[in-house]
Amino acid sequence: MQLQAHAIPELAAEEELDSKDPLRHLMDIEDSLVAVREPSLQLLAFLPAQSHSVEDGLLRLSFSCNRDQVPRPLNISLAVDASPGCGGIAWPAGQILATYLVQRDPGYLRDKNVLELGAGTGLVGLVAGELEADCRVIITDQAPLLPIMQKNVAINKLGSNVAVVELDWGSPIPATILKPDIILAADCVYVEPAFPLLVQTLDDLADTSTEILFCYKKRRKADKRFFSMLKRKFSWKEVMDDPNREIYMKEAITLMRLFKRQT
Numbered sequence: 001m002q003l004q005a006h007a008i009p010e011l012a013a014e015e016e017l018d019s020k021d022p023l024r025h026l027m028d029i030e031d032s033l034v035a036v037r038e039p040s041l042q043l044l045a046f047l048p049a050q051s052h053s054v055e056d057g058l059l060r061l062s063f064s065c066n067r068d069q070v071p072r073p074l075n076i077s078l079a080v081d082a083s084p085g086c087g088g089i090a091w092p093a094g095q096i097l098a099t100y101l102v103q104r105d106p107g108y109l110r111d112k113n114v115l116e117l118g119a120g121t122g123l124v125g126l127v128a129g130e131l132e133a134d135c136r137v138i139i140t141d142q143a144p145l146l147p148i149m150q151k152n153v154a155i156n157k158l159g160s161n162v163a164v165v166e167l168d169w170g171s172p173i174p175a176t177i178l179k180p181d182i183i184l185a186a187d188c189v190y191v192e193p194a195f196p197l198l199v200q201t202l203d204d205l206a207d208t209s210t211e212i213l214f215c216y217k218k219r220r221k222a223d224k225r226f227f228s229m230l231k232r233k234f235s236w237k238e239v240m241d242d243p244n245r246e247i248y249m250k251e252a253i254t255l256m257r258l259f260k261r262q263t
Contacts, residue, residue, distance in 0.1 A: 047095045049073075058155065059090060063102045063127065074102060074130055078121045079151045090123050093187035093253055097215040098127040100242050100255060101184075109135040115180035115205065116140060117198075118188040122149040122164070125184065129162040138177055140167035170197030173204050180205055186215040195226040202258070203233045212258035213239070217251070234258045 048061040059080050062073040076098075078090055101109070101124070109132035116125035116139045125139035139149050139162060149164045165176050183205060188198055206212060214236070230236075239245070239255040248255070 047092065048076075048099065061090065061095070061123070063099060065102050074127065076123065076126050076130065077152075077155050078123060078126075079148055079155065080121055081148055090121055091187045091217075092248075092251070093215040093217050094120070094123045096244070096248050096253060096255060097184060097186040097213060098124045099244065100213070100215075100239070101127055101131060103242070108132075109182070111135065112181040113178045114138070114182045114184065115177065117167070117169075117183060117185040117201065119149060120145060122152045122162075124186055125162060126152060126156055126158060128184065129158045130156065133161060135161060136178065137162040138165050138180075139163070140165050140177070142166065142168055167201070168197075169194055169201040171201075173201075177205075179207075180210060183210060183212045185212070187217055188214075189216050189223055189226050190219070192222055192225065195229055198226070199229045199233060202230075203260070206234075206258075206260045208260050208262060210260060212260075214256045214258050215253065216256065217253045219252075230258075234260055 048063045050062075051060050052058070053060065057079065059078045061076045061078065063076070065072050065074040080090060109128055112132075112135045114125065114128050114135050114137045116122065116128075116137070119125055119139035119141050122139040125137045128135060129137040137158075139153075141149065143166050146164055146166055153159055153162050153164060163176075165174055167174065167177065183202070185202075189195070202212070212234075236256045236258045239257055242255055245255070
């Protein structure tokens with residue numbers, strides 16, 4: 001997809017840089033080395049405890065959980081891989097959204113159809129599946145990331161209620177995807193040519209009763225264009241009942257609830 005020049009020179013320059021390096025907003029470049037930005041100590045304090053095994057190469061995340069019928073802590077193991085792009089990594093926005101699900105009331109996911117968009121490793125959907133055996137979870141992404149998601153479903157023994165489906169934003173919704181009651185999306189705003197495709201897919205999947213949790217990290221001025229497109233189809237409000245909200249907002253991360261507009 002070609003990027004069009006816009007009237008505002010600085011945004012046109014941003015788009016030109018994006019076309020050359022779509023992942024540049026996820027990384028810092030210093031001394032010719034690429035380094036992922038480190039979360040603050042405050043943010044790390046409430047994110048799941050993490051350990052990386054040298055033996056099997058898995059990243060293990062442990063979420064604090066006070067539910068009677070859920071393991072304490074709730075543990076998820078992930079195969080991670082940056083080679084398919086930025087999606088094969090467990091980014092903070094996904095961990096924040098997953099942590100919010102862990103804190104919700106026990107019946108929130110019960111008997112629901114749950115869909116994760118741009119799932120990458122599948123972390124958020126896997127947490128949903130682990131939290132509630134009586135929900136049906138579909139984790140979706142592009143074809144290069146399907147093997148890592150399938151592996152993570154198998155590692156966590158969640159094949160009974162978590163399925164992996166290919167979904168390219170902007171394409172017709174596959175028949176294998178059930179109408180979702182809840183849509184989960186974390187860190188899906190990062191490559192500008194995908195903005196209208198993401199809005200179209202959200203519009204195709206949702207109706208006015210769909211619960212949409214959208215966790216977003218602000219990286220650049222051009223991201224405003226996504227929300228300009230989104231507001232034609234959806235309104236939104238910040239999620240205010242998350243006790244960690246003040247901490248991750250300092251990291252320019254926002255958790256929102258989207259509402260599809262009446263047509």
